[in-house]
Amino acid sequence: MLIVSPGDETFRGYCLEQVAAAYDVVLLTGTEPSWEKPYIVDYAVVDLHDTTALLSAGRALAARHALAGVVTWDEWHLVATARLARALGLPANSVEVMRGCRNKATARMLFARHGLPSAASMKARTLLEAGLATMTLGCPAVIKPAASAASIGVIRVDRPEELPAAFEFAWAGASRSREDTGVLVEEYLDGPEVSVECVTHRGETTAVAVTRKSLGPAPYFDETGHTVDAADPLLAQVGPVAAAAVKALGITDGVQHVEMRVVDGRPRLIEVNARLGGDMIGHLVRLATGIDLPKAAAALACGHNPDFTSTRRGAAGIRMLYPATSGTLTERQINQPFAAHTPWLQQVQWIRQVGDPLLLPPEGDLFTARAGFYIVTGHDTAEVTERLDTAADEITIATQAD
Secondary structure (H helix, E strand, O other), rough: OEEOOOOHHHHHHHHHHHOOOOOOOEEEEEOOOOOHHHOEEEEEEOOOHHHHHHHHHHHHHHHHHOOOOOOOOHHHHHHHHHHHHHHHHOOOOHHHHHHHOHHHHHHHHHHHHHOOOOOOOEEEEOOOHHHHHHHHHOOOEEEEEEEOOOOOOOOOOOOOHHHHHHHHHHHHOOOOOOOOOOOOEEEOOOOOOEEEEEEEEOOEEEEEEEEEEEEEOOOEOOOOEEEEEOOOOOHHHHHHHHHHHHHHOOOEEEEEEEEEEOOOOEEEEEEEEEEOOOHHHHHHHHHHHOOOOHOOOOOOOOOOOOOOOOOOOOOOEEEEEEOOOOOOEEEEOOOOOHOOOOOOOEEEOOOOOOOOOOOOOOOOOHHHHOOEEEEEEEOOOHHHHHHHHHHHOOOOEEEEEO
């Protein structure tokens, strides 16, 4: 199995570990492997954003190993991975399909063409165009990059006078993209946000879990926590819409993370991510249901039948640790007796050290704002939510303004 861009150990280590339990793994990576080494048999370090270099390195690994498939769980490398798979004669969705998944404007058009419930959307390359779009769509509206990820550059506008600053914020986020630096103005969907974790094989999509989201303070859309419940009744309602969205984009195989909001009791699509969800969502799915999404993604990349049989019926949740204000991290700790004697507290993970800067939006984003996270399990969503709150009272994060 060839994996493109394994990601960081904190949030994606479980993916590589689970795939390596079933396959011999070779990597295409942008940095010299460290934590990955126990899970791989070979690798090549390459500029992952250089298409020619990526194809050349992939061919070199294919010459040394009998590759069965290639997969990535990195949003930024979906298109390049599809191109590499086709060059190596391995199973994959087309490059054009992956481009559609990466571009929110294209996805909106395809949703509309297939009659799927989405958000009204208009593209804007200037502040004037954004102003005309908000006049058409009304306020509140959402301003966002056309091709980004992780809620970078996504902001809500409640009044026209907020538009100039919001457009600048979204434009700065869009400028990070190598695919489309445009900005979208969209109808604001007012309702709880969820994602549907899907497995698609030969054009047939199965929704295996629904993830309920917690968001940070408006006007930003940073995801601060997630819960997964194997018995969540919402899955039956949102699953068919997620499957229809996957089909509308032309995806035939793979694992998808489909985001939507439930507005007045009805699901409305936000986007389809043609890869495993971030923020440890795949790990939550395994804790709650027993389904191994990274392994399913690898099987699909090889053209094999994936195993997504549910073997558990519980719930799990994650909460990100943010400071109250931006500044230098001065204290981070958890009550050690509590942690040592609480079996449902599965993991506490720090990702910033004392002395590191933590920068909240609008100056920062989730990559600069989070100090860490923790994961709990329980019988159902209510118990998991209660336990997340209980654990929060045992954790301290403090910052000092710079």
